[in-house]
Amino acid sequence: MKIGVDVRVLMDKHYSGVSQYASSLLRAMMHLDKEDEFRLFYNSYHDVRANIGTFNHPRVITKRTRIPNKIFNYCLQKGLSWPKLDKVIGGSDIFWSPHINFTNLSPQTKHVLTIHDISFLHYPEFFSYRKNFWHRALALKKLVDKCTAIVAVSENTRRDIIDLLNVPEEKVRTIYSGLNLSVSLPGPDEEKSFFNRHELKSDFILYLGTIEPRKNIAGLIYAYNRLRDKNIHLVDVQLVLAGANGWRNRAIYRAWENSPYRRDIKFLGYVTDREKELLYQRAQVFIYPSYYEGFGLPPLEAMEHSLPVITSNVSSLPEVVGTAALSINPYDINAIAKALELVVTNPELKASLIKAGKEQIKQFSWEKTAKEYLELFKSL
Numbered sequence: 001m002k003i004g005v006d007v008r009v010l011m012d013k014h015y016s017g018v019s020q021y022a023s024s025l026l027r028a029m030m031h032l033d034k035e036d037e038f039r040l041f042y043n044s045y046h047d048v049r050a051n052i053g054t055f056n057h058p059r060v061i062t063k064r065t066r067i068p069n070k071i072f073n074y075c076l077q078k079g080l081s082w083p084k085l086d087k088v089i090g091g092s093d094i095f096w097s098p099h100i101n102f103t104n105l106s107p108q109t110k111h112v113l114t115i116h117d118i119s120f121l122h123y124p125e126f127f128s129y130r131k132n133f134w135h136r137a138l139a140l141k142k143l144v145d146k147c148t149a150i151v152a153v154s155e156n157t158r159r160d161i162i163d164l165l166n167v168p169e170e171k172v173r174t175i176y177s178g179l180n181l182s183v184s185l186p187g188p189d190e191e192k193s194f195f196n197r198h199e200l201k202s203d204f205i206l207y208l209g210t211i212e213p214r215k216n217i218a219g220l221i222y223a224y225n226r227l228r229d230k231n232i233h234l235v236d237v238q239l240v241l242a243g244a245n246g247w248r249n250r251a252i253y254r255a256w257e258n259s260p261y262r263r264d265i266k267f268l269g270y271v272t273d274r275e276k277e278l279l280y281q282r283a284q285v286f287i288y289p290s291y292y293e294g295f296g297l298p299p300l301e302a303m304e305h306s307l308p309v310i311t312s313n314v315s316s317l318p319e320v321v322g323t324a325a326l327s328i329n330p331y332d333i334n335a336i337a338k339a340l341e342l343v344v345t346n347p348e349l350k351a352s353l354i355k356a357g358k359e360q361i362k363q364f365s366w367e368k369t370a371k372e373y374l375e376l377f378k379s380l
Contacts (some may be wrong), residue, residue, distance in 0.1 A: 013053055156294075
């Protein structure tokens with residue numbers, strides 16, 4: 001079987017949720033499947049081969065077109081429905097798109113599309129004008145209608161696809177994400193340099209994810225203010241916000257600037273996998289108070305690193321964390337502050353959440369995810 005894969009999500013220098021998902025899953029599939037052929041496609045005017053990386057598989061080829069992305073997407077793919085991506089890679093039986101994108105294929109090629117979330121239909125106000133224009137231009141309804149099968153990363157996302165896009169239930173399958181294994185920790189000198197550079201103390205509350213409104217970071221800052229107002233003895237507990245800048249985040253930085261504790265609120269920007277390891281190892285508690293998530297991998301990563309987790313009780317997050325996290329209403333600032341206080345000041349609760357988290361993460365592995373994808377490909 002010839003499996004085509006759209007690896008345009010791997011062109012960014014810094015990987016985030018979807019690119020980490022695609023890279024981890026593709027490597028897991030190649031590890032399990034040594035018989036089929038993987039044909040990878042991407043388009044970039046610039047040389048981004050270093051970002052795409054190499055894959056350890058006996059039968060993998062990579063094909064690239066060198067067209068400026070705006071011309072490729074809007075003029076060729078959307079306007080002319082050309083080129084057919086499966087033909088660019090020399091033909092494929094199955095073509096897998098790990099994310100929504102402009103995609104034209106030959107009629108005989110089976111197309112499997114992974115949808116991580118459709119938050120842009122729920123909350124367009126959380127996205128920039130540019131992002132909303134992109135989402136409208138994609139013509140998602142037309143795209144899903146042409147697909148052979150759709151993979152949703154959670155049951156919540158599956159229901160959204162069926163209900164909001166009017167897709168037949170039998171066409172959408174839920175396959176949960178895996179969980180990345182820990183990477184090696186940096187040495188003590190690198191660790192000391194990282195913490196000194198960012199002025200981090202030994203105790204901190206950790207959030208890790210894109211700095212954007214959907215993640216409810218302004219609400220988290222307000223909750224942190226209330227935690228500190230009520231507990232004057234928690235002067236050494238910082239709030240650490242790690243992640244690349246997203247969009248429409250002025251209100252987030254305004255909340256930080258107006259905080260009486262802004263010196264203890266640290267924006268780190270993008271962090272590498274090794275730096276993430278350091279943060280997970282040293283944090284007191286991990287909090288993820290999003291308004292909406294298609295899956296939400298960071299809470300599981302935190303559980304893997306023996307961190308107690310606080311997260312929202314909405315969208316897919318209850319599926320992902322089960323009863324192993326302290327659930328909060330993301331719209332209730334007092335509830336977020338109270339949850340932080342409970343975990344930071346209660347060693348018994350912290351130990352209980354850590355133990356439950358270790359059990360919860362056993363349900364998720366990239367090997368299991370890869371097996372389910374390969375079974376789906378073969379069934380088609």
